[in-house]
Amino acid sequence: MDITFMLEILPQFLSVLPITLLIIVVSTICGFLLSVLVVAIRIKKVRLLNPIMGMYISFTRSTPILLQLFLIYYGLPVVLALMGIHINDMNPTTASIITLIIYNGAYMSEVVRPAYLAVERGQHEAADSLGFSPFKKLYRIIIPQVAPIALPGLGNAIIYLIHDTSLIFAIGVVDIMGLANIIISSNYGMNQIEIYLLIAIIYWIVSMLSEQMIKYLERRKQRLPYNGSTKEVA
Amino acid sequence: MFMEVSTHKMLLLKNLQISFNDEQVLKGINLTVNKGDVVTLIGPSGTGKTTLLRCINYLEKPDDGEITLGDVHLDYKSIRKKDILKIRRKTAMVFQQYNLFKHKTVIENVMEAQMVVQKKSKKAAYEKSMEELEKVGLIDKINAYPSQLSGGQQQRVSIARALAVEPEVILFDEPTSALDPELVGEVLKVIEAVAKSGITIVLVTHEMSFAQNISTKVVFMDKGKIVEEGTPTEIFNQSSNERTREFLNQFYTRKN
Numbered sequence: 016m017d018i019t020f021m022l023e024i025l026p027q028f029l030s031v032l033p034i035t036l037l038i039i040v041v042s043t044i045c046g047f048l049l050s051v052l053v054v055a056i057r058i059k060k061v062r063l064l065n066p067i068m069g070m071y072i073s074f075t076r077s078t079p080i081l082l083q084l085f086l087i088y089y090g091l092p093v094v095l096a097l098m099g100i101h102i103n104d105m106n107p108t109t110a111s112i113i114t115l116i117i118y119n120g121a122y123m124s125e126v127v128r129p130a131y132l133a134v135e136r137g138q139h140e141a142a143d144s145l146g147f148s149p150f151k152k153l154y155r156i157i158i159p160q161v162a163p164i165a166l167p168g169l170g171n172a173i174i175y176l177i178h179d180t181s182l183i184f185a186i187g188v189v190d191i192m193g194l195a196n197i198i199i200s201s202n203y204g205m206n207q208i209e210i211y212l213l214i215a216i217i218y219w220i221v222s223m224l225s226e227q228m229i230k231y232l233e234r235r236k237q238r239l240p241y242n243g244s245t246k247e248v249a
Numbered sequence: 250m251f252m253e254v255s256t257h258k259m260l261l262l263k264n265l266q267i268s269f270n271d272e273q274v275l276k277g278i279n280l281t282v283n284k285g286d287v288v289t290l291i292g293p294s295g296t297g298k299t300t301l302l303r304c305i306n307y308l309e310k311p312d313d314g315e316i317t318l319g320d321v322h323l324d325y326k327s328i329r330k331k332d333i334l335k336i337r338r339k340t341a342m343v344f345q346q347y348n349l350f351k352h353k354t355v356i357e358n359v360m361e362a363q364m365v366v367q368k369k370s371k372k373a374a375y376e377k378s379m380e381e382l383e384k385v386g387l388i389d390k391i392n393a394y395p396s397q398l399s400g401g402q403q404q405r406v407s408i409a410r411a412l413a414v415e416p417e418v419i420l421f422d423e424p425t426s427a428l429d430p431e432l433v434g435e436v437l438k439v440i441e442a443v444a445k446s447g448i449t450i451v452l453v454t455h456e457m458s459f460a461q462n463i464s465t466k467v468v469f470m471d472k473g474k475i476v477e478e479g480t481p482t483e484i485f486n487q488s489s490n491e492r493t494r495e496f497l498n499q500f501y502t503r504k505n
Binding site for chain 1: 306307308334337338340341342344346347348349350351352361362365366407410414420
């Protein structure tokens with residue numbers, strides 16, 4: 016085990032880490048927004064779109080993400096060409112982000128939807144009966160009850176997403192995994208273990224940090240909003 | 250003076266109809282509720298009493314009919330979203346299952362609609378909430394969560410929550426049906442106090458002697474229709490309608 020070698024190549028990995036982080040952050044946020052849209056369509060049972068969403072979720076969750084990555088990277092330009100839009104060279108980073116958004120939109124929607132459905136009908140009716148507008152009901156009554164149920168599942172989805180980014184080197188993105196393979200092959204396979212161990216530690220730290228972030232949000236949601244302040248108005 | 254007040258019409262339903270899956274549940278209900286009235290809906294299970302109550306604040310969407318509530322008049326065939334909120338803001342509902350906001354404390358439950366719907370300041374909402382919670386005897390529980398309360402206490406909070414928005418009509422949907430027998434009394438006592446305070450009430454209940462005591466008007470429903478209505482004495486003691494008597498006989502045997 017060559018620790019000094021690991022420390023030597025660490026800066027190289029840190030220089031490509033922003034690419035991995037960018038992909039993670041964009042795919043998480045956009046994937047989540049997509050999942051909310053999907054859940055809204057499925058719960059409102061929007062005609063035509065609802066069965067399409069069912070198919071989308073089923074397909075996305077039942078095929079390997081690596082395969083989806085290839086389908087988007089090689090297939091999307093073909094589909095777009097048929098529609099008259101010509102892309103000369105698909106950027107692998109863009110293709111990765113699109114794939115991960117689509118994948119996460121489906122995955123997260125299956126976390127958000129049961130969480131939404133877990134809030135009893137009576138909670139909606141109580142707000143309705145008091146004259147809450149649909150937006151106020153959602154914002155003040157429903158979402159605060161959906162969030163604590165959905166957060167642990169969303170946290171898991173984010174960690175899986177982080178791990179899934181390790182596949183995107185397959186279409187040529189130079190993220191930490193891509194860089195590892197480049198270094199290993201230019202090094203004639205020497206120090207392979209050190210390199211893999213090093214990036215394992217990087218993935219571990221990134222996952223741990225996002226887990227802590229979710230845990231922080233969970234604690235925040237459980238905070239009791241008026242407990243201190245009732246005294247102040249009293 | 251009192252006569253004048255009591256004949257002022259508060260709620261008027263005309264030919265209200267609703268169907269679920271092609272089965273007509275309410276078959277043309279006409280009902281008049283005067284200001285300060287305590288109207289009790291009684292009748293066999295599955296008759297549409299609760300549905301009627303839920304139609305009044307549009308938790309169920311009637312297929313046909315008209316409603317007049319205070320100064321708002323609506324035809325169910327041409328109802329708009331804005332109208333729904335108007336009607337709902339004049340009424341408040343007390344549910345069988347309490348339906349307190351689970352993520353909020355007792356005081357927050359009572360303050361919430363005052364702040365969010367009525368746009369009251371936090372201080373004003375707090376003071377009004379304390380006033381209502383005092384009436385239902387839960388001043389020592391203001392920081393508890395619903396899950397920490399007994400069913401009877403939860404239902405008393407939900408009554409306070411309904412009163413706090415100062416509705417023109419308050420609707421009670423079998424408020425004691427989900428309670429353990431020993432907790433029924435405390436809730437009935439609170440409802441009785443509300444009734445005496447002069448607020449207009451429409452109540453669905455299976456507590457017959459309670460209905461007899463507090464109602465100004467009793468409505469007997471069967472199979473989606475109003476069969477008979479009148480004062481408690483007229484319905485409970487003098488009814489000549491066979492269905493009414495048959496129904497009431499299941500509940501209590503008349504003395505003398």
